[in-house]
Amino acid sequence: MIRIDGSKGEGGGQVLRTSLALSLVTGTPFQVVNIRAGRSKPGLLRQHLTAVKAAAAVGDAELEGAELHSKELTFRPRSLKCGEYHFAVGTAGSATLVLQTVLPALLSASGPSTLVLEGGTHNPAAPPFDFLAKAYLPLVRRMGPVVEATLDRPGFFPAGGGKFRVSVQPAPLKPLHLLERGNVVRRQATAMFSQVPFDVAKRELETVGRRLGWSEAERRVEELKRAPGPGNVLSLEVESEHVTEVFTAFGERGVRAEDVAAAAAEEARVYLEAGVPVGEHLCDQLMLLLALARGGSFRTLPLDGHAQTQIETFAHFLDVKVAVHEVSTQARDVQIKG
Known part of the structure; x- marks a missing residue:
């Protein structure tokens, strides 16, 4: 039985989700303690409990501690279905x-x-x-x-x-090797909104235009009429020859539309200037796929706490080696070998 301390690394739900995924793939049971110890509301919240029960259904697993706010969980998969x-x-x-x-x-x-x-x-x-x-x-x-x-x-x-x-x-x-982004072939900023003023979306897109220099043709508004409640999200899509990246920011009550857009624009700017194919958030997810493939490589931004947590969690379940090499102050090469 593998024992994992959920307070290590970024201290959130990622350790739990990655452990569940790898437990299902490998058939390895595990126990995790101190679940989400680094969060203001530690333990299993509704979305984490749903993920646990979903994993149990897919893996016909035995569970202990699968309750709201639980800080410990034991997961024993039996067969993948x-x-x-x-x-x-x-x-x-x-x-x-x-x-x-x-x-x-x-x-x-x-x-x-x-x-x-x-x-x-x-x-x-x-x-x-x-x-x-x-x-x-x-x-x-x-x-x-x-x-x-x-x-x-x-x-x-x-x-x-x-x-x-x-x-x-x-x-x-x-295995996948993604070391080059290639030329940017399309850029699209989409301000999506539901049950909030149109002006919010308009101001977000104007901010993107000012900060990134994207033309009016590269900016669009989308009203979401099927959403059950109000909401606003700004999505910046950068399609290149070898990969597409998406950067998002969410409208919040009391936060200016210009500030929402500035956050997404800054993330996109850093990515574009670094010349890497893989952004910060895609890095975590791609790393897991390559670990399961037992091989691959990609170029990305300097690794954050989430990526380091992924690497540490892999070591519990998989015999893979993850090497990170500094290419420049803005870029890192990640190589995974099984």
């Missing part, structure tokens, strides 16, 4: 994080799977649906499996109520 699944967070908690918990296992299952996920689809501190569909899943497909995602309706914090569907055709993961 493909099939049709429906997971609902029940709050505005991130449904995309639930998907990223079970998807690595379903990529190697014995047959295809379909999933319906409900909850938050566009959440701060979680990958929004647009990131999954445009940045992450295209790389999954390049590695072998065929995964498609369709958004039925968006769900913003605090109302939630979003819904999306995912189809998975499993295949062995092939």
Whole structure:
């Protein structure tokens, strides 16, 4: 039984989600203590508990400690099962994080799977649906499996109520090497809003134009009429020859639209100036895929705490070596060998 201290590294839910994913793939039971000890509300919240139960369903697992606010969990997978699944967070908690918990296992299952996920689809501190569909899943497909995602309706914090569907055709993961971005072929800034003034989206896009020099043709407004509650998200999509990256910022009550846009624009600017193909958030997810493929490499920005936490969690479950080399002050090469 592997024992993991959830307070190590970034101290959030990532240790739990990655451990669940790797436990399913390897069939290795584990116990995690001090769950989310680094957060203001430690222990399992609704979205984390949904991820745990989703992993248990996919892996026919035995559970101990799977309760709200629990700080310890024991997870014993028995057999990996493909099939049709429906997971609902029940709050505005991130449904995309639930998907990223079970998807690595379903990529190697014995047959295809379909999933319906409900909850938050566009959440701060979680990958929004647009990131999954445009940045992450295209790389999954390049590695072998065929995964498609369709958004039925968006769900913003605090109302939630979003819904999306995912189809998975499993295949062995092939190593991927992504060291060059290539030329930027398309840029698109999209200010999405639901039940908030149009002026908010307009000001966000004007700020993107000023800060990044993106033309009017590269900026668009999208009103989301199917969302159950109010919300606003600014998405900056950078499509290059070899990869697409997506940067997002979320409108909040009391935060100026210009400040929301400035945060997303700054993240995109740093990425573009560094000349790397893989951004900060995609780094964590791609690293997990390459670890499961037992090989690959990519160039990215200097690693943050989330990436370091991923590397430390891999060591519990996988015999892979992760090497990080400094290319410049703005770039790092990550190499994974199994």
